[in-house]
Amino acid sequence: MQAGVLAEGPWGEGRITSVNPLRIRDTIAGGTVAVVAGFQGVTRGGDVITLGRGGSDLSAVALAAALHAKECHILTDVSGIYTADPRRVPDAKKLRSVSWDECIEMGVCGARVMQPRSVEMACRLGMPIHLASSDTAQDGTWISGPDVSERPKITAVASDERICRLTLPPGGKAPWQEISEAFSKSEIVTVAITTHPCDAIYVRGDQGGRAQSLCRSLLDADVPLSDGFASVSVIGHGVGNHPEILNGVLRVLARCACSLYLVFSSGSSVRCILPGEAAAGAVLALHEAFIEKEGDNA
Secondary structure (H helix, E strand, O other), rough: OOOOOOEEEOOOOOEEEEEEEEEEEEEEHHHOOOOOOOOEEEEOOOEEEOOOOOOHHHHHHHHHHOOOOEEEEEEOOOOEEEEEOOOOOOOOOOOEEEHHHHHHHHOOOOOOOOOHHHHHHHHHOOOOOOEOOOOOOOOOOEEEEOOOOOOOOOOOEEEEEEEEEEOOOOOOOHHHHHHHHHHOOOOOEEEEEEEEOOOOEEEEEHHHHHHHHHHHHHHHEEEEEEEEEEEEEOOOOOOOHHHHHHHHHHHHHOOOOOOOOEEEEEOEEEEEEEEEHHHHHHHEEEEEEEEHHHHHHH
C-alpha cells in the first residue's frame, strides 16, 4: 500500500492494475533512498496480493515506468541471460542483448531468467531492461527492441521439465470452452491441447494439481494426471517463419533418437514436447547445432 501498487486477481497470481508512486517520489525528493518490497500489491479492498513467481521483476518494471525512468536495471544472482542454462550446457554464452519478444518466449518456454509478464510490460512501454549481477560491475544483458535483419538466428535453447498431461475421458466431446474459462480464471497456463488419439491437455507441472481438480469438477469424471514430460525449444526472432529451422530441429532430435509427442511453432520459437529423460541430451545437441556451430561459422 505504501508503494502505491494496486493489483487484482487470484492470490498468488495477482495482476497490477495501477501504480501511484506519490510516496516514493516524496521520499526520493527528500534525499532518502526508497526501498520497496517487490512481488506484491494491494487490492482495492486493502488485502495484500502476490504477483506470481518472479513478481519482483514485474514490480521493478512497473515502478520504473510510473517514475518515468528511461531504463530499468535489475541486479540479481546471475550475470545476465545465456544461450542456455549454463548449469546444464557448459558452453552456453552470455548474450549482450535480446529483444523483448525473445525474452518473453524464453520465459514461456521454461528459461528462468525474467518473469515473462514483466518483459511484456516493458515491451508495451518501450522500457529497456538491463539484467546483471549484483556482485560485479560487469555489463549484463540488455533487453530491448529487435535487430533489423531477415536472417533467421537462434538466440537461445530452453527447456521446461515440469510439463504434465491431463487425459480427458473418452466417449464424448470435450467441453473445451468451459475448461478454457475455468483455467483462465485460475491463471492456469495451457501449453498444448491434443484431440488425437485422445483428448489431452499439457500444462506446467506446478499447475497440474489445480488443473486436474478443475477438470474433474467440470466433467464429473476421473481425469488422470501424468508427469514425466518436458518441452525443449529453440528461440529466436522470426524463427517460426523459416522452415529450415524446424527441419534442422527435427534432424538433430532424430540423431538423438528422441521420441516426440508434439511439435509446434510460433513467430519466435520451435517447441517440442518429449519424454522428460530426453530433455538434457536434446538441449545439449540443439545448442551445439544451432548456437555453437553457428558461432563458429559467423
